[in-house]
Amino acid sequence: MITAGCDIGSLTAKAVxxxxxxxxIGYDIIRVKTNPGASxxxxxxxASEKAGVSNTEIEAIVGTGYGKDSxxxxxxxxxxxxxxxxxxxxxxxxxxxxxxxxxxxxxxxxIDENGNVARYIYNDKCxxxxxxxxEVMAKALDVDLxxxxxxxxxxxxxxxxxxxxxxxxxxxxxxxxxxxxxxxxIIRGLHHAMAxxxxxxxxxxxxxxxxxxTGGVAKNSGMFSALSEGLGLPVRALPIDPQINGALGAALMxxxxxxxx
Amino acid sequence: MKFAAGCDVGSLTSKAIIMxxxxxxxxxxxxxxxxxxLSAEAAMNAALSNGGITMEQIGYCVGTGYGREKxxxxxxxxxxxxxxxxxxxxxxxxxxxxxxxxxxxxxxxxLDNNGNVENFVTNDKCxxxxxxxxEVMADVLDVDxxxLGNLSARARSPITFASTCxxxxxxxxxKYINSGVPIEDIGAGINNAMAKRVAILASxxxxxxxxxxTGGVAKNRGVVSTxxxxLGYRIRKIRRAxxxxxxxxxxxxxxxxxxxxYQKEAV
Numbered sequence: 001m002i003t004a005g006c007d008i009g010s011l012t013a014k015a016v017x018x019x020x021x022x023x024x025i026g027y028d029i030i031r032v033k034t035n036p037g038a039s040x041x042x043x044x045x046x047a048s049e050k051a052g053v054s055n056t057e058i059e060a061i062v063g064t065g066y067g068k069d070s071x072x073x074x075x076x077x078x079x080x081x082x083x084x085x086x087x088x089x090x091x092x093x094x095x096x097x098x099x100x101x102x103x104x105x106x107x108x109x110x111i112d113e114n115g116n117v118a119r120y121i122y123n124d125k126c127x128x129x130x131x132x133x134x135e136v137m138a139k140a141l142d143v144d145l146x147x148x149x150x151x152x153x154x155x156x157x158x159x160x161x162x163x164x165x166x167x168x169x170x171x172x173x174x175x176x177x178x179x180x181x182x183x184x185x186i187i188r189g190l191h192h193a194m195a196x197x198x199x200x201x202x203x204x205x206x207x208x209x210x211x212x213x214t215g216g217v218a219k220n221s222g223m224f225s226a227l228s229e230g231l232g233l234p235v236r237a238l239p240i241d242p243q244i245n246g247a248l249g250a251a252l253m254x255x256x257x258x259x260x261x
Numbered sequence: 262m263k264f265a266a267g268c269d270v271g272s273l274t275s276k277a278i279i280m281x282x283x284x285x286x287x288x289x290x291x292x293x294x295x296x297x298x299l300s301a302e303a304a305m306n307a308a309l310s311n312g313g314i315t316m317e318q319i320g321y322c323v324g325t326g327y328g329r330e331k332x333x334x335x336x337x338x339x340x341x342x343x344x345x346x347x348x349x350x351x352x353x354x355x356x357x358x359x360x361x362x363x364x365x366x367x368x369x370x371x372l373d374n375n376g377n378v379e380n381f382v383t384n385d386k387c388x389x390x391x392x393x394x395x396e397v398m399a400d401v402l403d404v405d406x407x408x409l410g411n412l413s414a415r416a417r418s419p420i421t422f423a424s425t426c427x428x429x430x431x432x433x434x435x436k437y438i439n440s441g442v443p444i445e446d447i448g449a450g451i452n453n454a455m456a457k458r459v460a461i462l463a464s465x466x467x468x469x470x471x472x473x474x475t476g477g478v479a480k481n482r483g484v485v486s487t488x489x490x491x492l493g494y495r496i497r498k499i500r501r502a503x504x505x506x507x508x509x510x511x512x513x514x515x516x517x518x519x520x521x522x523y524q525k526e527a528v
Contacts, residue, residue: 104429124424125424125425125426125429126387126424126425126426127426127427127428127429132428136428163386164386165386165387165388165427166388166426166427166428167388167393167397167427167428168365168386168388168393171365178295
């Protein structure tokens with residue numbers, strides 16, 4: 001049985017191909033285009049190619065994410081919250097809290113021992129605490145977003161960034177640069193500012209161990225230590241690419257549909 | 262006769278006021294520099310030369326604003342809340358509520374019948390609802406910030422934003438520009454968003470008539486008229502001086518009271 005999950009986010013589209021609801025045989029992540037339908041199709045095609053399966057072999061496809069209603073070939077659409085819970089619980093059954101930080105939103109989901117969603121909270125109203133925060137700061141610092149984690153490790157001095165608002169923090173970063181502060185120290189300060197924002201969101205639903213971080217921001221190693229500090233609990237990574245957790249959950253949901261037939 | 266002075270060092274502009282008795286005789290407004298002490302000096306020098314006065318003739322000077330602790334020449338510093346309340350009351354003696362929108366913050370101050378501060382709320386955590394919001398939007402729209410307010414009157418169907426966040430609103434504005442929405446409709450949407458956000462602060466202090474607006478945004482007609490619609494009554498227009506000067510005026514009035522030995526409140 002081959003199933004697929006398609007997660008259309010605000011910045012990236014992800015597709016996961018699953019065999020028998022048990023094994024990830026291919027996945028891909030692409031930048032979204034203006035047309036979400038086309039993004040979904042391309043992500044799915046590329047994941048299928050990697051998995052070595054053809055479109056006709058896929059028995060069910062579940063769509064999720066911000067653009068889920070534009071996935072043209074979906075058998076069904078499921079909320080992101082359910083998909084993230086399902087994907088994380090499948091990858092790591094001991095997980096109880098999932099913190100997902102995407103390009104334009106962040107969410108915290110608490111699940112029970114059976115993988116059911118107990119509580120969740122969502123922020124898509126304020127850019128602080130989303131991937132956009134780091135994106136803007138990387139630009140202000142003139143560093144590559146993907147390098148921020150590595151750079152933060154070189155930090156020797158603690159800088160406290162007092163603003164959480166993206167607009168105000170950007171100004172603060174510019175004045176820190178002008179004061180001659182080290183880039184790596186500023187970056188570590190930014191990770192903490194961002195982590196504190198996300199931690200306060202997560203704390204409102206009570207964070208239980210084990211905690212995992214997913215989403216594009218989870219590719220930044222510096223965010224793990226910052227978020228662990230912010231929460232006062234260790235935060236770990238899933239044993240999969242952190243960006244595909246939602247699509248994986250969707251592919252698992254698709255396997256459920258086929259099994260029920 | 263010694264003059265009374267007030268100096269308000271803000272994040273974007275710095276202002277100085279010199280008073281002779283109850284009359285403003287010198288005004289200085291400058292763009293804030295990297296260091297607050299330099300901003301204060303520049304504003305004060307501008308006010309001195311505007312009034313044809315020398316520093317030696319200043320009898321007392323009160324400093325306020327975000328950079329007040331760094332002003333070298335002041336005799337005393339006062340909070341922005343106290344100075345804005347004092348300044349607004351000098352500008353409009355019947356004021357009960359002051360809404361001050363600065364470059365990086367926004368405050369609503371409620372006064373009692375004697376002009377004392379009864380209650381206040383500030384927002385300096387989020388750029389939305391502060392002057393920075395309008396600054397960022399004017400920049401994206403490529404219009405002069407002083408022109409932004411005039412766009413509202415010419416709008417047919419103002420746009421709305423999904424969230425109050427400046428960052429997301431900026432992305433929305435770019436989308437609207439690219440899809441060919443008239444600039445007037447976008448500008449009006451920006452002014453409305455600003456007014457709605459400010460109205461939340463106003464209701465938090467239970468705003469009552471008369472309401473005056475201080476700070477540079479008071480000159481934006483679009484924001485003011487939407488805020489009036491939300492409040493359900495007119496905002497009192499300030500004619501005695503530029504509303505942007507309220508904090509510095511308040512500081513100067515404090516100095517004046519000091520010079521007068523607190524004998525009577527200057528009105």
